Amino acid sequence: METIEKVIKIVSEATKVDASNIKAETNFIDDLNLDSLDMVEMMMKMEEEFGVEIPEDKTEDLKTINDVTNFLKTIN
């Protein structure tokens, strides 16, 4: 599975938003109405699924599916 597909799947499962409605440019806050707690939980799921550690100061920059995907690619 492509990284972006995996990211979308995780986000879809966490938010119960259908994966077909989540695109590369989908913004977590503006489009999915996630709050700060949702964001922390989401990043924890990414860490588990990808076996990585996302530094807390990085998460603020990760606003869209693309941001997360690109970041995961740089550290993987």
Place this chain on the structure above:
Amino acid sequence: MQLNRVAVTGISAICGLGNNLDQVWNNALAGKSGISEIKDVDPDKWPVRIAGSVKDFQISEDILAAKEQARFDTFIHYALHCTDEALKQSGLLDAGYDPYMIGSVLGTGLGGFPFIENAHKTYMDRGPRRVSPFFVPSFIPNMASGKISMKWNFKGTNHAVSSACASAAHAIGISAAEIMLGRQDALVTGGSESVVSGLTIAGFNAMKALSRRNDEPELASRPFDKDRNGFIMGEGAGILILENLEKAKARGATILAEVVGFGSTADAYHITSPHPDGEGTIPCMQQALKQAGIEPKDIDYINAHGTSTPTGDIAETNAIKAVFGEHAYNLSISSTKSMTGHLLGAAGGLESVFCIKAITEGEIPPTINLDNPSEECDLNYTPKKSVKKEIKYVLNNSFGFGGTNSTTVFKKYEE
């Protein structure tokens, strides 16, 4: 100061007997047991494997969004589910009250203990970074009231009451006072509890408080019976909508009953054992009668605390005799815990619902499994079968660890 009268305009319940008011009430009248085996648990870790568990329950997504469901412990689900049913019955949402005059005060003894247990396992096994940001909001005792306020936009007083097994009863008493004093027009109250987990069972078991009649779950809860040997843990919720009676009348609401008296005392004696001479419970019942402005002989039915423990049932029986004298033998008593198990912090909520239904339906739910009353328990506990009876005043007792007591008196509504 003239106090406002307090109406009950909506009720709902969930417990081992059913997932809505009608199921719970009809099964209670039929004398069914809601106690069953806790399946698929390790007998080495679960010395007690019976409980009054809720069956086949799934909260509606209209009440709690799918995304949120896994984020809140079950006691919050039960509270929201029952609040929805009670609100529909009351018509409160169409009353047009100021949102700041509608509050929510719910009791819970342990809050989201199972979620704490699970999160602690995560913390121990996988470290602090794996503890969810939703962990704290998932279990805090006031989150049931909090979520109710958010769901229905109730901006009045909002908090939780925790007094062990008297929690919901205290919540109802406090809520009634809010209305009597004119501080709120309406409140959601009662209580909710869901702590059938390995650790809680282990804890209550260590106190020798639980019946270990694992092979006969339906016979295990037997208040006042010779063979009783401890309580059975139950779970669920009992929710009441209380309202300023004049305002409820003005909007044409159906008034189910009135809350007319409340008593609240402490034994000041022992952490878990009731005072053997009823030093806390006797004045507690007397206070409630006094506030109701009635004599002991006016009470038609007592929904007893009656948990099925050897000492507790005798202590309560003696206290009832002390308060009611000869009338103790005339009035009807029952312990619905014989069917539901002990809902701990939610017990007073569920049992208040039974009291109110007893008033509106003119029928008293039984004490099942009462085959041979123990010698010291010689009152009329409505054994085995429900009894039809015209009821004007009912009294509900709820007592808790920490030596806390509360008594509520409900009255049939008359203009």
